[in-house]
Amino acid sequence: MNAPLEDSLTPQIRVEDDRTGLSITTLRSALADNLFYIQGKFPGTATKNDYYMALAYTVRDRLLQRWLNTTQTYRKNVKVVCYLSAEFLIGPQLVNNLINLGIYAKIRQAVEESGLSLQELIEQEEEPGLGNGGLGRLAACYLDSLSTLEIPAIGYGIRYEFGIFDQEIRDGWQVEITDKWLQYGNPWEIARPEEYVEVKFGGRSEHYYDEKGNYRVRWIPDRVVKGVPYDTPILGYQVNTANTLRLWKAEAIESFDFQAFNIGDYYGAVDAKIVSENLTKILYPNDEVIQGKELRLQQQYFFVSCALQDMIRLLLSTEVSLETFHQQFAVQLNDTHPAIGVAELMRLLVDEHRIDWDKAWHITQNTFAFTNHTLLPEALEKWPIELFGRLLPRHLEIIYEINQRFLDRVRMKYPRDLGKLSRLSLIDESGERYVRMANLACVGSHAINGVAELHTELLKKTVLKDFYEFFPEKFANVTNGVTPRRWMVLSNPRLTRLITEKIGDRWITHLDDLRKLETLADDASFRQQWRQIKQETKGDLAAYIRKKLDIIVDPKSLFDIQVKRIHEYKRQHLNVLHVITFYNRLKHDRDLDITPRTFIFGGKAAPGYFMAKLIIKLIVSVANIVNNDPDVRDRMKVVFIPDFNVTLGQRIYPAADLSEQISTAGKEASGTGNMKFALNGALTIGTLDGANVEIREEVGAENFFLFGLTTEEVYGLKARGYRPFDYYNQNAELKAVIDLISSGFFSHGDVDLFKPLIDNLLYRDDYMLLADYQSYIDTQEKVSQAYRDRENWTRMSILNVARMGKFSSDRSIREYAQKIWKVEPVPVELLQLCPGGQ
Numbered sequence: 135m136n137a138p139l140e141d142s143l144t145p146q147i148r149v150e151d152d153r154t155g156l157s158i159t160t161l162r163s164a165l166a167d168n169l170f171y172i173q174g175k176f177p178g179t180a181t182k183n184d185y186y187m188a189l190a191y192t193v194r195d196r197l198l199q200r201w202l203n204t205t206q207t208y209r210k211n212v213k214v215v216c217y218l219s220a221e222f223l224i225g226p227q228l229v230n231n232l233i234n235l236g237i238y239a240k241i242r243q244a245v246e247e248s249g250l251s252l253q254e255l256i257e258q259e260e261e262p263g264l265g266n267g268g269l270g271r272l273a274a275c276y277l278d279s280l281s282t283l284e285i286p287a288i289g290y291g292i293r294y295e296f297g298i299f300d301q302e303i304r305d306g307w308q309v310e311i312t313d314k315w316l317q318y319g320n321p322w323e324i325a326r327p328e329e330y331v332e333v334k335f336g337g338r339s340e341h342y343y344d345e346k347g348n349y350r351v352r353w354i355p356d357r358v359v360k361g362v363p364y365d366t367p368i369l370g371y372q373v374n375t376a377n378t379l380r381l382w383k384a385e386a387i388e389s390f391d392f393q394a395f396n397i398g399d400y401y402g403a404v405d406a407k408i409v410s411e412n413l414t415k416i417l418y419p420n421d422e423v424i425q426g427k428e429l430r431l432q433q434q435y436f437f438v439s440c441a442l443q444d445m446i447r448l449l450l451s452t453e454v455s456l457e458t459f460h461q462q463f464a465v466q467l468n469d470t471h472p473a474i475g476v477a478e479l480m481r482l483l484v485d486e487h488r489i490d491w492d493k494a495w496h497i498t499q500n501t502f503a504f505t506n507h508t509l510l511p512e513a514l515e516k517w518p519i520e521l522f523g524r525l526l527p528r529h530l531e532i533i534y535e536i537n538q539r540f541l542d543r544v545r546m547k548y549p550r551d552l553g554k555l556s557r558l559s560l561i562d563e564s565g566e567r568y569v570r571m572a573n574l575a576c577v578g579s580h581a582i583n584g585v586a587e588l589h590t591e592l593l594k595k596t597v598l599k600d601f602y603e604f605f606p607e608k609f610a611n612v613t614n615g616v617t618p619r620r621w622m623v624l625s626n627p628r629l630t631r632l633i634t635e636k637i638g639d640r641w642i643t644h645l646d647d648l649r650k651l652e653t654l655a656d657d658a659s660f661r662q663q664w665r666q667i668k669q670e671t672k673g674d675l676a677a678y679i680r681k682k683l684d685i686i687v688d689p690k691s692l693f694d695i696q697v698k699r700i701h702e703y704k705r706q707h708l709n710v711l712h713v714i715t716f717y718n719r720l721k722h723d724r725d726l727d728i729t730p731r732t733f734i735f736g737g738k739a740a741p742g743y744f745m746a747k748l749i750i751k752l753i754v755s756v757a758n759i760v761n762n763d764p765d766v767r768d769r770m771k772v773v774f775i776p777d778f779n780v781t782l783g784q785r786i787y788p789a790a791d792l793s794e795q796i797s798t799a800g801k802e803a804s805g806t807g808n809m810k811f812a813l814n815g816a817l818t819i820g821t822l823d824g825a826n827v828e829i830r831e832e833v834g835a836e837n838f839f840l841f842g843l844t845t846e847e848v849y850g851l852k853a854r855g856y857r858p859f860d861y862y863n864q865n866a867e868l869k870a871v872i873d874l875i876s877s878g879f880f881s882h883g884d885v886d887l888f889k890p891l892i893d894n895l896l897y898r899d900d901y902m903l904l905a906d907y908q909s910y911i912d913t914q915e916k917v918s919q920a921y922r923d924r925e926n927w928t929r930m931s932i933l934n935v936a937r938m939g940k941f942s943s944d945r946s947i948r949e950y951a952q953k954i955w956k957v958e959p960v961p962v963e964l965l966q967l968c969p970g971g972q
């Protein structure tokens with residue numbers, strides 16, 4: 135990969151010493167030094183990974199001035215955004231840091247003059263897979279934008295020892311492999327063991343009167359765990375701001391079990407250590423469905439408590455009164471996973487810092503804001519009271535108290551409306567009793583937002599309707615965005631260079647500038663260059679597919695791509711129905727003049743989600759038949775790329791012609807892959823769901839392939855009684871597709887294999903594939919026709935990119951900063967230099 139751009143150094147950096155200088159000579163000797171002194175290797179015995187590590191440290195050294203100075207700046211009474219998230223899917227760090235530092239070309243030269251290949255070293259990096267999908271990746275894009283916009287921020291989360299599993303496909307089935315991302319060390323993090331905090335679990339609360347006769351509560355836990363922070367710098371694009379991602383690792387408190395040790399129970403003491411460290415061992419691999427496991431609640435409470443204690447310590451280290459907490463920190467709850475923070479902050483303020491309840495509640499409500507990321511009912515977190523009370527007895531009391539005060543207000547506003555009362559209550563009492571985390575988040579926050587316009591509207595009308603009616607002023611929309619640094623500059627260097635040649639590089643931080651490309655859409659030679667780049671990028675992906683999977687695909691065919699978590703509502707199987715329709719048409723008429731296509735899929739299924747795994751099996755089974763059928767050769771190929779992750783996304787999004795965004799209307803909160811594809815020049819085939827609606831508005835209906843039922847129509851059809859079987863009966867082509875799967879054609883004659891999937895479609899079809907089938911097929915036909923007119927297709931592709939300005943995460947973060955957090959940029963000056971730098 136070539137440098138996406140000329141190197142451009144941030145003007146303010148004034149620190150050049152032997153260790154951090156940027157001359158090629160200094161860079162080369164730094165690389166050699168790090169290999170020797172940090173990796174402890176001679177060049178002769180060093181592995182590629184040793185070289186990667188040495189290079190990573192060389193880059194990190196050049197980041198430290200900015201990082202430490204950023205931290206210093208924030209000690210001076212500025213409001214800091216704290217983004218609390220159980221997931222941060224940050225992706226590989228090396229190239230991103232090179233780009234943001236503006237030293238890519240220099241480093242490449244130094245590496246190459248040392249006899250190494252930069253590309254090979256880049257490929258050594260293990261990405262930290264600390265997230266499942268969109269939610270975790272969004273958090274990562276937001277950190278990038280916060281730093282680039284010079285907004286003081288800390289990301290707080292969990293340092294999972296094992297992140298999202300690696301996916302292998304064996305015999306068509308997904309197999310999960312443990313993700314040992316830390317096995318060779320992580321050069322980007324710095325442990326800060328001296329800044330540990332203690333987190334309590336279990337036990338009971340004790341109510342008493344203090345020395346002044348005030349009523350107090352203290353928590354007598356039966357277990358204490360140590361939280362140790364590990365910090366990763368998040369450097370902004372060509373600014374001095376490097377915010378911190380602070381991830382917590384659980385460790386045992388040795389002293390706590392000395393008792394066991396002293397009575398000779400050495401094993402017992404070690405057991406306690408293992409139990410503590412289990413807390414942050416593994417990321418739960420479920421996307422949008424709760425698993426309700428005790429360990430998960432422990433994880434949530436653990437990192438949230440660590441974070442809030444850390445903030446309080448930070449604040450108290452600055453002479454400022456704790457009562458100004460909400461003026462010092464804006465805390466964003468990324469979904470309900472950190473919602474326990476509402477009760478924890480109340481506990482810290484009331485029990486531990488003796489602030490009275492009303493004041494503490496004012497602080498809490500003005501501190502927190504809550505983002506909802508899904509409408510799926512199975513994703514709404516709730517915890518059985520019994521479990522909750524056993525783990526967090528004091529928090530349960532606090533939640534009861536919050537609830538009582540809140541419900542008193544509800545009663546005042548709606549006397550005698552018992553339905554309202556029971557729906558708004560923080561406790562679900564309809565059967566077994568549960569704590570409802572979304573309700574806690576709504577009551578404890580001053581702002582609540584959805585992640586796309588449609589999603590926010592649906593929140594107000596459905597899952598959070600009662601809350602919207604009770605406090606409409608809290609609700610706002612902030613449509614998601616993605617960072618153009620990673621999702622264009624880093625992943626698509628060719629297009630980055632072309633665009634920059636034409637309109638300058640301001641678009642990288644002001645994505646609206648892409649509008650300047652609009653007029654170029656009418657320039658034939660520009661279109662030619664644009665097409666050429668897409669062709670080369672598709673060639674790269676084709677080479678990857680050949681190398682990894684031994685499948686030959688034609689870069690001239692239409693690359694039709696769906697990559698995202700596998701989920702029934704995302705309807706990868708609707709895509710498969712089209713693949714088989716396409717196949718059948720070719721089989722029936724071998725001379726059919728069809729636009730050749732390569733159908734590409736990728737995505738992980740939750741390990742316990744049978745139907746999702748069966749969908750993968752179906753894709754791979756169809757691929758095996760189609761790819762080996764001489765009748766259709768050269769006209770279609772089907773590929774499932776295993777182990778979709780950030781690194782692979784960087785290869786895949788830029789190579790797409792067509793982006794599949796085909797969820798059932800009303801189900802996808804926003805989607806962000808849809809933005810990455812379109813930003814890289816793919817056209818979208820999609821439903822009116824999530825941010826698709828806004829993407830279509832921006833790029834223009836004529837540059838978007840719309841199909842399917844609207845949300846209203848979905849609701850309407852469900853209400854009238856949806857009968858999928860009728861669609862099957864009345865549509866010969868659909869029937870042929872379904873029958874072909876049922877016949878065992880794709881499963882070596884096994885007629886049972888896909889039966890669960892087929893039966894589900896014929897007799898339930900919750901996600902209405904059959905209702906949308908014909909419209910999808912017709913629209914795919916339009917896509918095929920449109921692709922034949924290469925000039926016009928290219929025009930549409932250029933216009934898509936030109937009109938994607940809105941979907942920069944910079945825009946999203948500006949909205950959060952203004953509407954919700956009330957924070958301002960604080961530029962960082964490099965004042966305090968390291969001794970060697972002066």
Ligand code: CR1
Nearest residue numbers: 268269507508585803804805806
């Ligand atoms: C949504 O499904 C959205 C991301 C980020 C996901 C997706 O549509 O783009 O969040 N939700 O907002 C999710 O993971 C747990 O919920």
